[in-house]
Structures are given as structure tokens and as C-alpha cells.
Amino acid sequence: MADTSEQLTRAILELREEEVLQLVRQRLAAGEAPLEIIAALRQGVAEVGQKFEKGEYFLTELIMAGKIFKEAMVDLEPALERSRQQSQALGTVVIGTVKGDLHDIGKNIVIIMLRSAGFLVHDLGIDVPPQTFVNKVREVNADLLGLSGLLTVSFNPMKETVAAMHAAGLRERCRIMIGGGPTDERVRAYTGADYVGQDAGQAVRLAKAALGVA
Ligand code: B12
Known part of the structure; x- marks a missing residue:
């Protein structure tokens, strides 16, 4: 091939x-x-x-x-x-592309893969402000929050979203994973997220590990 x-x-x-x-x-x-x-x-x-x-x-x-x-x-x-495997919902994920960023092709692939692996996924779309993430995480009692960003200027909205999760008292019970083009371990540390993933396959592995269902 x-x-x-x-x-x-x-x-x-x-x-x-x-x-x-x-x-x-x-x-x-x-x-x-x-x-x-x-x-x-x-x-x-x-x-x-x-x-x-x-x-x-x-x-x-x-x-x-x-x-x-x-x-x-x-x-x-x-x-x-x-190619989806039959499975119970492994956990609830809220995901979106952070404020100011309109890229969604990669995020949408991550969503398909997470759903195929058996996660219940709520997609908030693109250009999502921190408080919208917080509200949805609270509403659906999410186990994991996924933040996608393809622009370097997306690092700050990611960091602000993590801070908003802290402020809302949700940080302890909801893990946060970031991903998208320029994100790496340094960006993860800067934003305060728990995990960073390079592709959709890794997003699934990280989600499973975060929820202890690997
Ligand atoms: C297509 C594209 C666009 C399209 C987006 C269409 C859409 N609906 O998404 C359009 C034309 C709208 C666009 C606009 C712009 N773009 Co653009 N775009 C791209 C391009 C060519 C491809 C992105 C893509 O879809 N890749 C394919 C997908 C499958 O891959 P992916 O996104 O990487 O996703 C995978 C992983 O990253 C990961 N992943 C993604 N999200 C998440 C989330 C989590 C939680 C996890 C774990 C993993 C994960 O899994 C995915 C699947 O494997 C990239 C080039 C590149 N190198 O990426 C530039 C690029 C991202 N764009 C860029 C720029 C500059 C812009 C503009 C500012 C251009 C302008 N002057 O207006 C605007 C910004 C608009 C905005 N505010 O967002 C730059 C960013 C530079 C930077 N470092 O900031 C890039 C890198 C191009 C370049 N080399 O200059 N863009």
C-alpha cells in the first residue's frame, strides 16, 4: 500500500x-x-x-x-x-476546539475514535470559551475533558480552561487531555493539563489510561 x-x-x-x-x-x-x-x-x-x-x-x-x-x-x-467494537460506555468525555481556534478536522477524528472505543462523547465544536467547557463538564458529570488546538495562540485558552476547571472545583474529578498540531509535553506542563496526545489512536489510549479502563 x-x-x-x-x-x-x-x-x-x-x-x-x-x-x-x-x-x-x-x-x-x-x-x-x-x-x-x-x-x-x-x-x-x-x-x-x-x-x-x-x-x-x-x-x-x-x-x-x-x-x-x-x-x-x-x-x-x-x-x-x-470498525467499532461493541462495548459499554467506558466513560464520559467532553471535547472541543478552544477559543479563537477554528480547526476541527483532527478533533472530529479523535471523537470518532473515542466513540468507536466505547466512550460517550459530547462535542462542543470550535471556538469554545473556557466557561462553556466548565458548564458542560458539570452538566454531564464528565470523566475527561479534551481540548484541541492547532494554533500556538491556542495554548493560552487551554491554560485558561484548565484554570477555570480549577476555579469551578471540577479539576480533581475530571482529567484533562490536550492535543493538536503544536502541542507537546512542554505545552502540557504550561497549560496544567494531565495528558497530551499526538493523534487519535493515542487519544484513545490516554483516555483509557486516565479512566483506568486500559
Ligand atoms: C486545514 C487547515 C486549516 C483550515 C481548517 C479547516 C477545519 N475545519 O479544520 C482553515 C483554512 C479554516 C485554516 C485556517 C487557519 N489556519 Co490552518 N491549517 C490547516 C492545516 C493545513 C491542516 C490541519 C488539519 O486538519 N490536519 C489534519 C488533522 C487530521 O490532523 P490534526 O489536526 O493534527 O489532528 C490530529 C492530531 O493533532 C490529534 N488531535 C487533534 N486534536 C486533538 C485533541 C486531543 C484532546 C488529542 C489527544 C489529540 C488531538 O489527533 C488528530 C487526528 O489524528 C494545518 C497544517 C498542519 N500542519 O496541521 C494548518 C495550520 C494549523 N493553520 C495555520 C494557520 C496559521 C491558520 C490561520 C491563522 C491562517 C490565516 N492566516 O487566517 C487560520 C486560523 C483560523 C482560526 N482562527 O483557527 C498554521 C498554524 C501555525 C501555528 N503554529 O499557529 C498551520 C500549522 C499551517 C502552517 N504551517 O502555517 N486552517
Whole structure:
């Protein structure tokens, strides 16, 4: 599958929408794991991001890459759901993209994976203020809060959300995991979150570990 992975990565990098959708459908029909297909697409949009940074691509290309990825997810989501294992709700998760940040493709994949693993997930969407997270965690008695952010300016809203959880007295009973492009262990320490995850698979492993259901 290495060749078709490269082909798919290249097709999304060069914004060839029809080819991307066709390759995704072909690979699904051939029985390939949806997560592997997503990895190839992700590599392509990461390269789109690099071109944007170098000034070789502009915002239009960034928007187009996001649009193609979302369209590919229309075929990939049911396949991810089908790979779901039958299980009881392992725990309740509230998740959203933090205030000021509108990126949601990665968060939506994390949600599909968490649901597929058996978690009950409440998605608050994008540009979510700290207090909205706090209110939802309280309302549904969440075990875990997930904060997604793709921008470096998202670190502060993450930190503010963790602080708001403290202030609301919810910090002890609800673990917090962050994730998205630039987040790493240093960002985790800065924000005061408990965990940081690099991809959807790790999000599931961390969620299970946090809730002691691994
Ligand atoms: C598509 C895209 C957009 C689309 C978003 C569409 C959408 N609905 O999401 C649009 C065009 C709207 C956009 C806008 C902007 N973008 Co943009 N965008 C991207 C791009 C190319 C791809 C992101 C993506 O979807 N990746 C695919 C998904 C599957 O991967 P992922 O997001 O990393 O998610 C995975 C993991 O991170 C993890 N994960 C994600 N969330 C969480 C949460 C938890 C709890 C856990 C555990 C894990 C986890 O799991 C996911 C699945 O495996 C990136 C480039 C890149 N390198 O990421 C730039 C990028 C993120 N954008 C960037 C910028 C600068 C912008 C703009 C400011 C541009 C502008 N000048 O207006 C605006 C910001 C708007 C805003 N306020 O948010 C920069 C950010 C730089 C920075 N460090 O701050 C990047 C890195 C591009 C670049 N290299 O310059 N963008």
C-alpha cells in the first residue's frame, strides 16, 4: 500500500479533489484500515501547511485542503464506525476546539475514535470559551475533558480552561487531555493539563489510561 499512500498524500498536497476521493474509495473497497488512509491524508495536509508557511501556498489552498479532507471523511467516517467494537460506555468525555481556534478536522477524528472505543462523547465544536467547557463538564458529570488546538495562540485558552476547571472545583474529578498540531509535553506542563496526545489512536489510549479502563 506504500505506493497508493504516497499517491494519496501527493493528490491532496496538489489539491486534486476527485483523485483524492477516488483513491480513498478504492482503498476502502480494498479493505484497508481507515486510520491508515487518514494517516496518508494527514501527511498531505501537513505538507500543505509547510508550503503555506514558506509562502508557496496561500489561504485559498489551506481552505481547499481542509475542504478535501472533510469530503474524504464522509466516506471514511462510516468505515471508522464499522470498525467499532461493541462495548459499554467506558466513560464520559467532553471535547472541543478552544477559543479563537477554528480547526476541527483532527478533533472530529479523535471523537470518532473515542466513540468507536466505547466512550460517550459530547462535542462542543470550535471556538469554545473556557466557561462553556466548565458548564458542560458539570452538566454531564464528565470523566475527561479534551481540548484541541492547532494554533500556538491556542495554548493560552487551554491554560485558561484548565484554570477555570480549577476555579469551578471540577479539576480533581475530571482529567484533562490536550492535543493538536503544536502541542507537546512542554505545552502540557504550561497549560496544567494531565495528558497530551499526538493523534487519535493515542487519544484513545490516554483516555483509557486516565479512566483506568486500559
Ligand atoms: C486545514 C487547515 C486549516 C483550515 C481548517 C479547516 C477545519 N475545519 O479544520 C482553515 C483554512 C479554516 C485554516 C485556517 C487557519 N489556519 Co490552518 N491549517 C490547516 C492545516 C493545513 C491542516 C490541519 C488539519 O486538519 N490536519 C489534519 C488533522 C487530521 O490532523 P490534526 O489536526 O493534527 O489532528 C490530529 C492530531 O493533532 C490529534 N488531535 C487533534 N486534536 C486533538 C485533541 C486531543 C484532546 C488529542 C489527544 C489529540 C488531538 O489527533 C488528530 C487526528 O489524528 C494545518 C497544517 C498542519 N500542519 O496541521 C494548518 C495550520 C494549523 N493553520 C495555520 C494557520 C496559521 C491558520 C490561520 C491563522 C491562517 C490565516 N492566516 O487566517 C487560520 C486560523 C483560523 C482560526 N482562527 O483557527 C498554521 C498554524 C501555525 C501555528 N503554529 O499557529 C498551520 C500549522 C499551517 C502552517 N504551517 O502555517 N486552517
